[in-house]
Amino acid sequence: MRLLTRCSMECGGKLKSVLRTSVVLRALSPSRSGRRSGARRMHFLPGPASEDEREYAPPPRGWYPAAYGRLLRLAGSLRGVEVADGYLRHAATGSLVTDAHAVDRMEHFEALAGEFAATRRGPPLKATALSSLTKVCDVLGVSAQRRKNVRLTVCPQVTQHHVWRGALEEVLRDLREDMGALDAPSPATQMAEQIASACARFLSDTADAATSSSPSWMRPTPYRKPAPARAKTWQEVLDMFTDLAKFLATDTRLAGHAQKVEAMKEGLYQIHDIIIERSIAFKEARHQDCLVQRNLSKNLGHSSRGLYTLLLFYLYGTVRDIEVNIGRSLSGKDGKNVTVHAVKFLINGDELAVQSGIKQLSRALGVLKFVWEAANTDIVTTEYSGKDFVVKKDNSVKGVLKLQGHLWGLGVEEKAVTYRGNVFHVHQIRLP
Structure with missing residues (x-):
């Protein structure tokens, strides 16, 4: 009986690996995504938290040369466009790209580039959207009790x-x-x-x-x-x-x-x-x-998208949501320390594209940092005095947040750049 159980577990694990490999191979086929035109994503590398991620099986060795060739062709067809603040736009004018084929090609490029990044940084990428305080708190693992702190800290500043x-x-x-x-x-x-x-x-x-x-x-x-x-x-x-x-x-x-x-x-x-x-x-x-x-x-409640829009404008003068892939790793006592890695893929490998990518990632990390600090600040009182809001705080941080940005591109120079207190690593996409 023990032998049968053991064989069943081993076969199940191998089957999962085969299924995941087949999903990876689909990235070489044309994209059939139904995501709306214009909306784009930046990417967050997930931390090795779940059993599924630990069992991740990379694509077969022969997959990479064909995928790399497809990456080069896609990059050539996408020259002149970039992903900016969650949208696919023309790099020169900043106007919205509405061509559905260009949107599909960008999604295909990001899917393939994500697999090359996974060979050096871990398991595949998982997508979500930073469109409300609730979703940002979900990324950071902020408890329900501390989400009230976020709202009480944010509201007097952004309203x-x-x-x-x-x-x-x-x-x-x-x-x-x-x-x-x-x-x-x-x-x-x-x-x-x-x-x-x-x-x-x-x-x-x-x-x-x-x-x-x-x-x-x-x-x-x-x-x-x-x-x-x-x-x-x-x-x-x-x-x-x-x-x-x-x-x-x-x-x-x-x-x-x-x-x-x-x-x-x-x-x-x-x-x-x-x-x-x-x-x-x-x-x-x-x-x-x-x-x-x-x-x-x-x-305006904590889940209000309007409140989150006000926060984006308060911090950066923009109101565009950021679509991201999210992952985190926990450490310290009770997992209170959080490390987040943010990834963006570059079509163009020139210095201007690198600088633009760093600035975009910086905004995403800035929102995470702001909400983290608000969540980990104890609100003693908040009241309306008849003239203004009075908020008294106890600045006792309950954990440590570490933020890093990663940019991947074809032909870029590998380096590390510090921008506004965050470290951004530039990686070249190449054959493993």
């Missing part, structure tokens, strides 16, 4: 009025740029473009040209008041965003932008009654500013 307004304007700017690059836009897309332009003008008209870093209503009332105009509220922006989301939903090429519009609508529902009049008195303006921050902080 300030100039951050909120700036994020809205950035969502519209990105949308209008990518809609302008579309070939043969549909009537619905054309209507969406008109609405986005009208909403951008509305925000511009109510902004303070003198100080973009402060709320538009915080300017003192001028000595000679202009003729009174109709008071405007955020309800008008909410109405435009509601119509905008409806029209964007008809074009799959703009699916990522539609999700951002929906995310910002969540916050607009909380502040739709707030007045955004320019000539309001200073005292009332300060009160309204605090109302905006209080309503958003109170009602």
